[in-house]
Amino acid sequence: MTLKVENLRTYFFTRAGVAKAVDGVSFEVGRGEILGLVGESGSGKSITGFSVLGLVDPPGRVAGGRILFHGEDLVGRSQGEMRTLRGKKIAMIFQDPMMTLNPVLSIETQMVETVRAHDRVSKAEARARAVEALGLVGIPSPDERLAAYPHQFSGGMRQRVAIAIALLHRPELIIADEPTTALDVTIQSQILAVIQGLSRDFGMSLIWISHDLGVVAGLAHRIAVMYAGRIVETGETDTVLDSPVHPYTIGLMRSVPANLERGEPLTPIPGMAPPPLGRSAGCPFRLRCFAATAACEIEPEEATADGHRWRCFHPQIARAA
Amino acid sequence: MTIFIIRRFSQSLFVVFLTSLLVFVGVYAIGNPVDILIPADASFAEREAAIRALGLDRSLVAQYGTFLVNALHGDFGRSFVFNQPAISLIFQRLPATLELAFVALAIALVLGIPLGLIAGLKPRSVTDETIMTGSILGFSLPNFWQGMMLIMIFSVWLGWLPSSGRGESGEIFGITTSLATWDGLAHLILPATNLALFQLSLVIRLTRTGVRETMPLDFIKFARAKGLSERRIISVHVMKNILIPIVTVVGMEFGSLIAFAVVTETIFAWPGIGKLLIDSITVLDRPVVVAYLLVVVTMFIFINLAVDIVYSMLDPRIRLSETQ
Amino acid sequence: ASAADLTVGISAEPSAIDPQFSRTGNNQNAAQHIFGRLVEQDENLQIKPNLAESWKNTDPLTWEVKLRQGVKFHDGSPLSAEDVVYSLERVSTIENSPAPFTANVGSIAKMEIVDPTTIRFTTKKPTPQFMELAGMVYIVSRKASEGKGIADFNSGAATVGTGPYKFVEWVPGDRLVLQRNDDFWGDKPEFEKVTFRTISNNAARVAALRSGAVDLIDAVPPADVATLKSVEGIALHSTPSARIIYLALDSARDESPFVTDKAGAKLAPSPLKDVRVRQAMSKMVDRQLLIDRILSGAGAAAGQLVPEGIGGHSANLKPDAIDLAGAKALLAEAGYPDGFGITVHSSNDRFAGDADVGQALGQLFARGGLKVNGVVTQPYSVYVAAAGKQEFSAFVFSFGTTTPSAAPGMTNVLMTFDKEAGTGSFNRARYSNPAYDAKMKEALAEFDVDKRNALLAEAAEVAFGDVAIMPLYWPVVTWASRDSIAFTPSKGEDTLATFAHTTK
Amino acid sequence: MTPLVEATSISRRFTRGLDYAERLARFLGADIEERVVHAVDGVSLTINPGEVVGLVGESGCGKSTLGRIMAGILPQSDGVMNWQGKDMSALPRAEAKAARLASQMIFQDPMSSLNPRKTIRDIIGEAPIAHGMVARRDAAEMVTALMQRVGLDPSYLNRYPHQFSGGQRQRIGIARALAVNPRFIICDESVSALDVSIQAQILNLFMELKQELGLTYLFISHDLGVVKHISDRVAIMYLGRIVESAPADAFFAAPNHPYTIALLSEVPTIKQRKRQFNPVKGEIPSPLHPPSGCHFHPRCPHAFDRCRIERPILREIAAGHVSACHLNEMPGKAASPAIPTTAIA
Amino acid sequence: MTALTHRFQESQSFWARSLRGILGSPKATIALAICLILIATAIFGPALVPQNPYDLAAIDFFDARLPPMSNSMSGTTYWLGTDGQGRDMFSAMVYGLRTSMGVGLFSGVIALAVGTALGLTAAYYGGRIDTLIMRLVDLMLGFPTILVALMLLALLGQGVWKVVLALVIVQWAQFARAVRAAALIERGKEYVEAAASLGLSKPRILFGHMLPNCLPPIIVIGTLQVANAISAEATLSFLGIGLPITEPSLGLLIANGYQTLLSGQYWISVYPGLLLLALVFSINIVGDRLREVLNPRLSER
Numbered sequence A: 001m002t003l004k005v006e007n008l009r010t011y012f013f014t015r016a017g018v019a020k021a022v023d024g025v026s027f028e029v030g031r032g033e034i035l036g037l038v039g040e041s042g043s044g045k046s047i048t049g050f051s052v053l054g055l056v057d058p059p060g061r062v063a064g065g066r067i068l069f070h071g072e073d074l075v076g077r078s079q080g081e082m083r084t085l086r087g088k089k090i091a092m093i094f095q096d097p098m099m100t101l102n103p104v105l106s107i108e109t110q111m112v113e114t115v116r117a118h119d120r121v122s123k124a125e126a127r128a129r130a131v132e133a134l135g136l137v138g139i140p141s142p143d144e145r146l147a148a149y150p151h152q153f154s155g156g157m158r159q160r161v162a163i164a165i166a167l168l169h170r171p172e173l174i175i176a177d178e179p180t181t182a183l184d185v186t187i188q189s190q191i192l193a194v195i196q197g198l199s200r201d202f203g204m205s206l207i208w209i210s211h212d213l214g215v216v217a218g219l220a221h222r223i224a225v226m227y228a229g230r231i232v233e234t235g236e237t238d239t240v241l242d243s244p245v246h247p248y249t250i251g252l253m254r255s256v257p258a259n260l261e262r263g264e265p266l267t268p269i270p271g272m273a274p275p276p277l278g279r280s281a282g283c284p285f286r287l288r289c290f291a292a293t294a295a296c297e298i299e300p301e302e303a304t305a306d307g308h309r310w311r312c313f314h315p316q317i318a319r320a321a
Numbered sequence B: 001m002t003i004f005i006i007r008r009f010s011q012s013l014f015v016v017f018l019t020s021l022l023v024f025v026g027v028y029a030i031g032n033p034v035d036i037l038i039p040a041d042a043s044f045a046e047r048e049a050a051i052r053a054l055g056l057d058r059s060l061v062a063q064y065g066t067f068l069v070n071a072l073h074g075d076f077g078r079s080f081v082f083n084q085p086a087i088s089l090i091f092q093r094l095p096a097t098l099e100l101a102f103v104a105l106a107i108a109l110v111l112g113i114p115l116g117l118i119a120g121l122k123p124r125s126v127t128d129e130t131i132m133t134g135s136i137l138g139f140s141l142p143n144f145w146q147g148m149m150l151i152m153i154f155s156v157w158l159g160w161l162p163s164s165g166r167g168e169s170g171e172i173f174g175i176t177t178s179l180a181t182w183d184g185l186a187h188l189i190l191p192a193t194n195l196a197l198f199q200l201s202l203v204i205r206l207t208r209t210g211v212r213e214t215m216p217l218d219f220i221k222f223a224r225a226k227g228l229s230e231r232r233i234i235s236v237h238v239m240k241n242i243l244i245p246i247v248t249v250v251g252m253e254f255g256s257l258i259a260f261a262v263v264t265e266t267i268f269a270w271p272g273i274g275k276l277l278i279d280s281i282t283v284l285d286r287p288v289v290v291a292y293l294l295v296v297v298t299m300f301i302f303i304n305l306a307v308d309i310v311y312s313m314l315d316p317r318i319r320l321s322e323t324q
Numbered sequence C: 001a002s003a004a005d006l007t008v009g010i011s012a013e014p015s016a017i018d019p020q021f022s023r024t025g026n027n028q029n030a031a032q033h034i035f036g037r038l039v040e041q042d043e044n045l046q047i048k049p050n051l052a053e054s055w056k057n058t059d060p061l062t063w064e065v066k067l068r069q070g071v072k073f074h075d076g077s078p079l080s081a082e083d084v085v086y087s088l089e090r091v092s093t094i095e096n097s098p099a100p101f102t103a104n105v106g107s108i109a110k111m112e113i114v115d116p117t118t119i120r121f122t123t124k125k126p127t128p129q130f131m132e133l134a135g136m137v138y139i140v141s142r143k144a145s146e147g148k149g150i151a152d153f154n155s156g157a158a159t160v161g162t163g164p165y166k167f168v169e170w171v172p173g174d175r176l177v178l179q180r181n182d183d184f185w186g187d188k189p190e191f192e193k194v195t196f197r198t199i200s201n202n203a204a205r206v207a208a209l210r211s212g213a214v215d216l217i218d219a220v221p222p223a224d225v226a227t228l229k230s231v232e233g234i235a236l237h238s239t240p241s242a243r244i245i246y247l248a249l250d251s252a253r254d255e256s257p258f259v260t261d262k263a264g265a266k267l268a269p270s271p272l273k274d275v276r277v278r279q280a281m282s283k284m285v286d287r288q289l290l291i292d293r294i295l296s297g298a299g300a301a302a303g304q305l306v307p308e309g310i311g312g313h314s315a316n317l318k319p320d321a322i323d324l325a326g327a328k329a330l331l332a333e334a335g336y337p338d339g340f341g342i343t344v345h346s347s348n349d350r351f352a353g354d355a356d357v358g359q360a361l362g363q364l365f366a367r368g369g370l371k372v373n374g375v376v377t378q379p380y381s382v383y384v385a386a387a388g389k390q391e392f393s394a395f396v397f398s399f400g401t402t403t404p405s406a407a408p409g410m411t412n413v414l415m416t417f418d419k420e421a422g423t424g425s426f427n428r429a430r431y432s433n434p435a436y437d438a439k440m441k442e443a444l445a446e447f448d449v450d451k452r453n454a455l456l457a458e459a460a461e462v463a464f465g466d467v468a469i470m471p472l473y474w475p476v477v478t479w480a481s482r483d484s485i486a487f488t489p490s491k492g493e494d495t496l497a498t499f500a501h502t503t504k
Numbered sequence D: 001m002t003p004l005v006e007a008t009s010i011s012r013r014f015t016r017g018l019d020y021a022e023r024l025a026r027f028l029g030a031d032i033e034e035r036v037v038h039a040v041d042g043v044s045l046t047i048n049p050g051e052v053v054g055l056v057g058e059s060g061c062g063k064s065t066l067g068r069i070m071a072g073i074l075p076q077s078d079g080v081m082n083w084q085g086k087d088m089s090a091l092p093r094a095e096a097k098a099a100r101l102a103s104q105m106i107f108q109d110p111m112s113s114l115n116p117r118k119t120i121r122d123i124i125g126e127a128p129i130a131h132g133m134v135a136r137r138d139a140a141e142m143v144t145a146l147m148q149r150v151g152l153d154p155s156y157l158n159r160y161p162h163q164f165s166g167g168q169r170q171r172i173g174i175a176r177a178l179a180v181n182p183r184f185i186i187c188d189e190s191v192s193a194l195d196v197s198i199q200a201q202i203l204n205l206f207m208e209l210k211q212e213l214g215l216t217y218l219f220i221s222h223d224l225g226v227v228k229h230i231s232d233r234v235a236i237m238y239l240g241r242i243v244e245s246a247p248a249d250a251f252f253a254a255p256n257h258p259y260t261i262a263l264l265s266e267v268p269t270i271k272q273r274k275r276q277f278n279p280v281k282g283e284i285p286s287p288l289h290p291p292s293g294c295h296f297h298p299r300c301p302h303a304f305d306r307c308r309i310e311r312p313i314l315r316e317i318a319a320g321h322v323s324a325c326h327l328n329e330m331p332g333k334a335a336s337p338a339i340p341t342t343a344i345a
Numbered sequence E: 001m002t003a004l005t006h007r008f009q010e011s012q013s014f015w016a017r018s019l020r021g022i023l024g025s026p027k028a029t030i031a032l033a034i035c036l037i038l039i040a041t042a043i044f045g046p047a048l049v050p051q052n053p054y055d056l057a058a059i060d061f062f063d064a065r066l067p068p069m070s071n072s073m074s075g076t077t078y079w080l081g082t083d084g085q086g087r088d089m090f091s092a093m094v095y096g097l098r099t100s101m102g103v104g105l106f107s108g109v110i111a112l113a114v115g116t117a118l119g120l121t122a123a124y125y126g127g128r129i130d131t132l133i134m135r136l137v138d139l140m141l142g143f144p145t146i147l148v149a150l151m152l153l154a155l156l157g158q159g160v161w162k163v164v165l166a167l168v169i170v171q172w173a174q175f176a177r178a179v180r181a182a183a184l185i186e187r188g189k190e191y192v193e194a195a196a197s198l199g200l201s202k203p204r205i206l207f208g209h210m211l212p213n214c215l216p217p218i219i220v221i222g223t224l225q226v227a228n229a230i231s232a233e234a235t236l237s238f239l240g241i242g243l244p245i246t247e248p249s250l251g252l253l254i255a256n257g258y259q260t261l262l263s264g265q266y267w268i269s270v271y272p273g274l275l276l277l278a279l280v281f282s283i284n285i286v287g288d289r290l291r292e293v294l295n296p297r298l299s300e301r
């Protein structure tokens, strides 16, 4: 198991109160596996990713749980220790390709420094590795493009550069935080193709964060659905998508228009997600849930069947079947 | 680049033209320099002779016309007081002002950037609050009052540093400067500090704001995710970004540094162009005032040009060659 | 600074080193060190021989001047009559000078070199003050300065004189450096090297002295005098100057711009026309209090243009004492028992305390029963122009006498404003009294110094009886030095290295 | 039937002109040109009353610009806009104003499209009051009714936009548009910023309103799934031009233009699991320097010489189905989907 | 669009936000209190102080330069001493505070009005109008404040309104630039387009919709500029081209006292200096805090 997260809690201790952004998340990612992490805005996907790398900014911090990377707990490690992992063993790609590269440094600088942050190699060698990485992500004539600055690249190209940087050290795990959300369909497709190929070729594990079920469906081996800081359902992609059991997952699927006849009214989930500050005890979804009962006043435990896990007192198993 | 220079150049020509016109009309409106310059026991005849000698008997339009024609030939008139080419008077004293301004700028940058970094990296800490309150103090103290206090404390009470004049100068690389001798340096410290204080505050705040704005950006987080050390992140990723506003603002402020030298030079009797300007205004020495503005405006233009070039070196998004 | 050197902090610097460029005080200060003149002035402004050993006027139009022997220029060449004639002729070739010496040589019709040390001057008309005028022109070396311009003097190339000090360098705005002339014909100057630093800001100048940066400063602000007195190691040197600070009253016009009735409406005819009103106003001014409180005692109450010792002083003219009752009576007599409204104007950057004096006068008039509509102070540049255009009603001015007698001041300030006659060029109040003018003409034609001075004094009595201007005080000017240096103060407000001596 | 709105050969150029210094430099021989963006390049689009037209295209292709022109916010550089058969520019003042009010736009960003300093009452009520459509004292009542109509609690009347969630803000925007009784609504990415569950709520609202008020929509989106769900007809834009337009069913059943085909095959859907991504190559060209001929030719797998030179015009290939591709003139050569486009359905 | 940007940059009522922001920092709270006290002093103080220092009949130069705590001839105590004209320093400072604040506020407000109108116009209409206005702004900003004021005052002569005018001419460009920048951002927002699409008139959009949203930067710059103006007036007075001498502002008091500072009569210069400092410093602190809470991205001056 490359990564195993157990009962992760990441809280923001703000003046207004404690925002439980991630509140008891558990999942695992095996070698070469692609995990799709889906959920609505604010459900805690990004914070989960940052927690793994130890990059949660104050006033947030990991308040509990374990993050086991090859069995070793990363929680509580010093920034110095984490630094040796970041970019080397675990890499991350961010959503907005316009913002992830430093606009005033050349691509070369940004790549070479990454190489040399972990490996004591000459500039020339670092550069060679940078050229190679750019080639891998499909940037034409990488040797020349190295001297360019980010603004000279289009969004898709920049995202490729970011991926190339993530690849420099052939990390065992890449956390991709909605890296294609800002891109157009055709360009998104290009990036997905690159990522998919790389993951396959190098056996890299991947956590793919997205709110687009379609993207995750096409890419991930397994899916974890987040709601209000918890993973409410997780399992094989096909299982989760074809026979979702959590009412939230079901509601999500019904909200996607493409699943319905044209013009037919959609079946949206009523209401909206609770804000992270005011979450009350019990199942966070119960106020929007069609199946909620008095039982939901307390937090459901995780139930499981054949690697398909959910947190709900009223799993819609019958429907699925 | 060419366009840029054309634009700057034509704009500045316009500015120079406008200011010279303004000064002419202004001086004409205020009074007759001769009234101030002639001795108290002068007779009518002497007065008239002086007026004629200085060309002040002619109409404003005629005077201005002559000025323009001469200016096109590189002659900007002679000082009424010194009877020397006004331009050469300015150039005589320009080095002193430039020296003062540059040293002040250096002080501001050398102290300001580290202080701003310290403050910006630990926002809301005691250190930050102290530095920031101090920098507001720098803004709040009127320049002349600072100067007075500096003199009072360091010259009069403590007797450490001289309070006026420029001191001995020596040569470094063929440039005559006070920096070459101890005496010169000692004379430079107080006025330069006085002049630097405002800029220092400015640099501190710019740096701090820059740090605070840059730190939460995604590319800093990405740099961390790459495993870079905090040192490299700050010294390269953050610094290079914040240098851009600092260079622009400080460059623009260099102009006001020279302008504010008027006050500092008055207080510290620094023989630069600022003091010359004040003196010239009080005696209505119009050619010198015009020449001052001319030189200063031209200087602004060159400074701005330099700033733009440095800017473009720092910020790849703005390359002068790319017309945008 | 070593013991043999002297550093002086001066409030104003020369505008040029060419001694003939301008005859304003600052230029003269510098020139007197480097150049000689036919005559020079003592502390009381009376003339005494310098390069001219003696002179006599053989008839009203002819003056014969004998030059001193053995005088050498700084370049070693001897002074000759030719240099003198050259220098006097050179005066009218100076260009663009706002204050040329042309009037000094204006009376000369002819110059003849009788022998290498004697020159005979012929004047156009009888000129009693010939030596006071022509004698004041600085003598330059013909050899060194022929064909040279102002820049050559500033750089030192043409700066060759006969004075006690040689020119070393001038950094405008900063300093003037002089070197002792070891071949000086007169008393050997004491200091080897003299540096004049320009420190125009008063406080900075004082601070420079206190911090030891300079050895001597001029124009000590009155307020600092008391403090400096108590400072260990500092000596003060004062003298009343021959500069009169006065209030001009717009007395010639029916309508004066800043005269109002009590309610603030325009008042015509102007009460200022009435001599009784002017007298009353003068009686409202407590000169001694003003001097004590505003000037920290640095002044001498004045009742006329020049202090004692200068030609034209009248022993009969005493400063008016404060007499509010008398003032009230006079006002009532003139028909203004309740007073009237007035605005006092003054400059604020011309002489020490000018703005303060204006305000103090405002206070005094208010207390005397006038309605003071305001006190307005302006930079001199603005002020002088407006005053010249008669835009004020009561305004403060000063006039510095630099000549042995009060004649120039009495001509320019008090005689009728008349371009043709060349009188009254500074008569901004437009005072005009034929009796006075006649007395003045008589005095100016008189060759005998004593008689002339007596006539001038009589004229002064006429003018000040009319309160042509309201004299206030003669400022006391003060120099301060380290106490190891003694300094001889002069009425001409000169700051000369030759006036300074070490005491130990 | 007269079309409600009809755009004929509409173009819109954004020009950044040269200033005096640049003109001078050019005069002196410098190589400087005006920069012109053809945001919309000769587009014709007809929308019938009651119809929903979906407009799809990639970022920067000119969808919003076209939408703004149709809403009357932005003047076109060339071409004619007809409103109910009459040239808009020739309408008398009063009618022009009425036409203008009858077309309303609903924007993408629910935050920036509401003035943060105004209460909901003002936001919704200001325009009707300003136009005298409702008396000031009746305004509150009207606003309340509208709020109920779009599913907002009327007790929120005096709240400010920041006190609402994204979906609620979008409802406020809709109520604001409805307040002036429009007939035609341009939805510019109106649901793109919303989470799917909220997006579904808003889409439902749009559909309801259409039913009840007989509204006509131009529905701009880059999400083909949404467009497919709501539109009667679909138009695809690429770099300022419409490359294909057809009734929705025909369009998804038989897409014709190679770009459309690429787009359809690359839209990720839940139905496709662990698929192989086979993207079209190349970047989207800059609208500043669009490729010659057919704008799509550099990325088109079928491109041939003619595509590089000649701009293909829209030709009808089936009833109501137009496409701008040279392949259509070569029988048997028309592009066909690499994968079945049923994937999206 | 991420959840964070939506949720953390929410704007609330702007006055509430400002006040809450200020009260959130003890430093700013104290500064605000000082500001308010000083404002109250400037407004009501002149009625309460022992002397009217602007009335020449009320002051007596017999009492000139008395040290603090001295008694006058008439027996009143000069708590802070007297100046060179015998003005009670305390009264003079209260009046001077009023003058300084008045000059600062008036010039600030007028400059703000002028700058805002021009800045908004430039931003909304764009094109030639924009170019013209912005060239003018560049011109003004390219010139050092102090020089422009110096020249103007040399031309205009002295007087409160002339100083105000000079400061307005010097300051308006700052506002215009800031307002234009803010307005450009606002203009890009969709609510402006929505308003246009709803057929609202241009002035209504400009002043009713855009202007209120440009307020935060305007207010921040406004406060800082008032502080600047007060300081600038003091400097001008110091250089001898500021206010009339009989109605001294704080700056003029300092300048007058400057001459005697080193003679030991420190109180004439030091007390007004401290008051000026307290005033400018506290305004700046408040402004700074506002800058932080209202508009963290507002560029430094």
Ligand SMILES: Nc1ncnc2c1ncn2[C@@H]1O[C@H](COP(=O)(O)OP(=O)(O)OP(=O)(O)O)[C@@H](O)[C@H]1O
Pocket: A012, A014, A019, A020, A021, A022, A039, A040, A041, A042, A043, A044, A045, A046, A047, A048, A058, A059, A060, A211, A275, A276, E001, E002, E003, E004, E007
């Ligand atoms: N600095 C912070 N202070 C307080 N709360 C925070 C902070 N950062 C994040 N949060 C909270 O953490 C929760 C999770 O945020 P996160 O960024 O992980 O959401 P997400 O699922 O990635 O959403 P999106 O799809 O919009 O990116 C949010 O609801 C937010 O309120």
Ligand SMILES: Nc1ncnc2c1ncn2[C@@H]1O[C@H](COP(=O)(O)OP(=O)(O)OP(=O)(O)O)[C@@H](O)[C@H]1O
Pocket: D014, D015, D037, D038, D039, D057, D058, D059, D060, D061, D062, D063, D064, D065, D066, D222, D287
């Ligand atoms: N006001 C403007 N000035 C200059 N260029 C503009 C302006 N508005 C739009 N453009 C340009 O016109 C082109 C089309 O813009 P438009 O906003 O219509 O695209 P879009 O299809 O709506 O894109 P998106 O999906 O990103 O909203 C773009 O290249 C854009 O840069």
Ligand SMILES: [Mg+2]
Pocket: A045, A046, A047, A177, E002
């Ligand atoms: Mg996220």
Ligand SMILES: [Mg+2]
Pocket: D063, D064, D065, D188, D189
């Ligand atoms: Mg758009």
Ligand code: NI
Pocket: A041, E001, E002, E003
């Ligand atoms: Ni989002």
